[in-house]
Amino acid sequence: MSMAFSVQRTHIPGECSQIAVIGGGPTGSFFSLFALRMAKMIGREISITIFDPKDFSKDGPGGCNRCGGIISELLVQTLAVEGINLPNSVVRKGINSYTLHTDYGSVFISTPSLERTIATVYRGGGPRGIIGHEKESFDNYLLSLAIEEGAVHQPMRIDSIERKHGKPVLFSKNGHIMEADLAVGAFGVNSTAGKMFASLGFGYSEPPTVNAAIAELHMPEEVIVERFGNSIHLFLLPDRGIKFAAMIPKGSYVTLCILGRKVDAHTVQNFLNKPVVRAVLPEALGYSVACSCLPKMNIGAPKKPFTDRIVMGGDAGSTRLFKDGLGAAYIMGKSIAKTVIFEGTSREDFQKGYYPVYRGIMHDNLFGRILYTVIDQYRSFKILTRAMLKTVEIEQKRDSDDRILSTILWDMFTGNERYRNVFMKSIRPKMHIDMWEGVFRSIGRR
Amino acid sequence: MKDSELGRAFSDGDVIFREGEKGEMMYVIQSGKVKITKDTKSGEVTLATLTCGDIFGEMSLFDRMPRSATAVASGNATILSIDKKKLFTTISRDPTMVFKVLETMSRRIRLLDEELSRLKKTKEHLLRSCCDVEETCKMILQEARNTISAENGSVMFREDDNTLSIKAAYGSKSTQLMRLKVGEGIAGDVLSTGRSEMLNNVSTDGRYKKGSTKIISMLCAPLKCDNTVFGVINMSNTSERLFVLEDLRMLNSLAVYASIAIKNALNYAQLRVAADDVLKQAILVT
Numbered sequence A: 001m002s003m004a005f006s007v008q009r010t011h012i013p014g015e016c017s018q019i020a021v022i023g024g025g026p027t028g029s030f031f032s033l034f035a036l037r038m039a040k041m042i043g044r045e046i047s048i049t050i051f052d053p054k055d056f057s058k059d060g061p062g063g064c065n066r067c068g069g070i071i072s073e074l075l076v077q078t079l080a081v082e083g084i085n086l087p088n089s090v091v092r093k094g095i096n097s098y099t100l101h102t103d104y105g106s107v108f109i110s111t112p113s114l115e116r117t118i119a120t121v122y123r124g125g126g127p128r129g130i131i132g133h134e135k136e137s138f139d140n141y142l143l144s145l146a147i148e149e150g151a152v153h154q155p156m157r158i159d160s161i162e163r164k165h166g167k168p169v170l171f172s173k174n175g176h177i178m179e180a181d182l183a184v185g186a187f188g189v190n191s192t193a194g195k196m197f198a199s200l201g202f203g204y205s206e207p208p209t210v211n212a213a214i215a216e217l218h219m220p221e222e223v224i225v226e227r228f229g230n231s232i233h234l235f236l237l238p239d240r241g242i243k244f245a246a247m248i249p250k251g252s253y254v255t256l257c258i259l260g261r262k263v264d265a266h267t268v269q270n271f272l273n274k275p276v277v278r279a280v281l282p283e284a285l286g287y288s289v290a291c292s293c294l295p296k297m298n299i300g301a302p303k304k305p306f307t308d309r310i311v312m313g314g315d316a317g318s319t320r321l322f323k324d325g326l327g328a329a330y331i332m333g334k335s336i337a338k339t340v341i342f343e344g345t346s347r348e349d350f351q352k353g354y355y356p357v358y359r360g361i362m363h364d365n366l367f368g369r370i371l372y373t374v375i376d377q378y379r380s381f382k383i384l385t386r387a388m389l390k391t392v393e394i395e396q397k398r399d400s401d402d403r404i405l406s407t408i409l410w411d412m413f414t415g416n417e418r419y420r421n422v423f424m425k426s427i428r429p430k431m432h433i434d435m436w437e438g439v440f441r442s443i444g445r446r
Numbered sequence B: 001m002k003d004s005e006l007g008r009a010f011s012d013g014d015v016i017f018r019e020g021e022k023g024e025m026m027y028v029i030q031s032g033k034v035k036i037t038k039d040t041k042s043g044e045v046t047l048a049t050l051t052c053g054d055i056f057g058e059m060s061l062f063d064r065m066p067r068s069a070t071a072v073a074s075g076n077a078t079i080l081s082i083d084k085k086k087l088f089t090t091i092s093r094d095p096t097m098v099f100k101v102l103e104t105m106s107r108r109i110r111l112l113d114e115e116l117s118r119l120k121k122t123k124e125h126l127l128r129s130c131c132d133v134e135e136t137c138k139m140i141l142q143e144a145r146n147t148i149s150a151e152n153g154s155v156m157f158r159e160d161d162n163t164l165s166i167k168a169a170y171g172s173k174s175t176q177l178m179r180l181k182v183g184e185g186i187a188g189d190v191l192s193t194g195r196s197e198m199l200n201n202v203s204t205d206g207r208y209k210k211g212s213t214k215i216i217s218m219l220c221a222p223l224k225c226d227n228t229v230f231g232v233i234n235m236s237n238t239s240e241r242l243f244v245l246e247d248l249r250m251l252n253s254l255a256v257y258a259s260i261a262i263k264n265a266l267n268y269a270q271l272r273v274a275a276d277d278v279l280k281q282a283i284l285v286t
Ligand SMILES: Cc1cc2nc3c(=O)[nH]c(=O)nc-3n(C[C@H](O)[C@H](O)[C@H](O)COP(=O)(O)OP(=O)(O)OC[C@H]3O[C@@H](n4cnc5c(N)ncnc54)[C@H](O)[C@@H]3O)c2cc1C
Pocket: A022, A023, A024, A025, A026, A027, A028, A051, A052, A053, A054, A065, A066, A067, A068, A069, A070, A071, A072, A156, A157, A158, A159, A186, A187, A188, A189, A190, A191, A192, A193, A212, A213, A214, A257, A258, A295, A296, A297, A298, A313, A314, A315, A316, A319, A323, A324, A325, A326, A327, A329
């Protein structure tokens, strides 16, 4: 069957008119939004149906696509240029700085102009019982943009997929749903849909994952304003198995996100009991854990994310390692849209149009892995941790153009830059001279 | 600035960038309004008033020329800035990102085209037929009435004794009989500041001088030549009908051409007096 398709190119205008999107998270919505916009631009009619059983306006786990909810500086700005201005009703807090905590002290890293360039959002209605339903979730906002552009949302789960006469056919548990000209897999890594697509046998496999921990800490908003301001608090601690943790302020909640390769049901409580964490968030503040979960996180990419008339994007394919998954969802969703509208839907079309972007993210993660290994050293060895703190402290008093380590840490954790560019900055001699100065100064201080 | 707002806060009158500066950033308005103004020979002209979601400052990034106009916050505004280097890096990876910017630029060119053709007509009309000052003022008012809907209107000139005299008017009689000095009332104030105004709640304005007819909303634009304000055009409503920013923009543009036409007419009148004098002298001599 696939032979027939590799001969017969599928970009004949009008042929790819029925598109099924499995998953209405950011990847599904970005794809739909851009595909519909581009199709209109060139006067082509397409019909997009997004399948997702979740109601993103609902509070609690039922409406939530569990994540830290940080929209990176780059994504906020890129979306604004695209005409997608994140409204007040979606943004929980505008962020202008990071506060980095280690066992040996903390430093504050800010945007040069203290401009709030990062947004924190909820991916669903928020923790169960959240007060203030006037706010909208990020996923709901994006899905409504796609619907405004002409997509149809079907609140149902797709339970199996087959290929008949080369076309994908979708089924729910109640039976046949539709035969599509194209199926876009945007189902993330937190469902069994990956297995369903892997069973089609074209070479796709579920991406490798690790568990991450998320907890919503509830406390009075004034406390959050006073303790956190407009800063995300990042913890780089010498624990094995945990890469880093972040506390992300959002109204009267703080989202605690712990990422690493060894995260389990006890991770959140163990973390909250650490002295450095208790210094930031003492129990005396009277916070409560409103909810917690252990979602899966994509840490690798399947080699074959497409075939004729089937393509996978976002977490179901590849994503940025440990950061800016939403930015990756935008890049991939849009790249699939461009390919489908301007090239076609055959395996060759995806290879030519979409794969370079997909591969770009995969390659970039190689630099990410190197950088995380370096950061692991910095957080594991006291002398390096101290030197890092000292260097950042000195840099924050300098001109914004002269803050290499601060910029590296900022770009690394905010998702402002690709890992490759962060890596290139990290091998600049000036950075190493500054670090050695930091080492000597921190030794001197002791 | 609300906790959930992005970008940087600007207060009323804060300059975001100035005409002539190098452009390193593009901006997207998150909340509030931004006025784009340009210095011309006859004073400052507001080119546009932009609102939430609008992009500005992109021209200098693309044509690498200095800023062509000044951007000023009009009331409190929050603005997200986008660095040129980062923008171009992103565009180089995904050129379709400029679609939206192109759409904005095309929309602006279209609006400019429309305005230009409207103004061209007005200009031709004004410049062609005006040699008589009072006639010119009447025509200016008629042009203003054609584009802006208002119940009353007047053109006032500064006299040598620093009072304002009405040269042409329509609508309520009492508004036509009002006598003002420079600096007095709203028109008198516009005459001294040289800045146009739009007021939709005139009675609460401290400068308002009550007549027998109560004015609810008012537009007032200065008539200038070589940076000297010699008169004003007023348009006002006694009903609840309010003016919009587009009205103010139109009146400002019209005031630029009206100023030229009136100056022409005044010069012509002076020339005629001088010519008559010369003629009289010549007759006396002969
Ligand atoms: C702990 C944690 C913290 C994170 N923090 C951040 C962060 O702060 N910033 C950031 O940018 N990224 C973050 N990420 C990454 C980010 O969450 C993902 O990259 C992003 O959600 C990917 O979007 P997606 O649309 O591909 O998948 P998802 O968001 O997972 O959406 C998939 C959708 O598909 C639907 N679906 C699944 N199966 C089916 C089916 N069979 N039929 C129909 N619908 C189906 C689901 O209901 C869901 O709505 C984090 C991830 C984790 C795990």
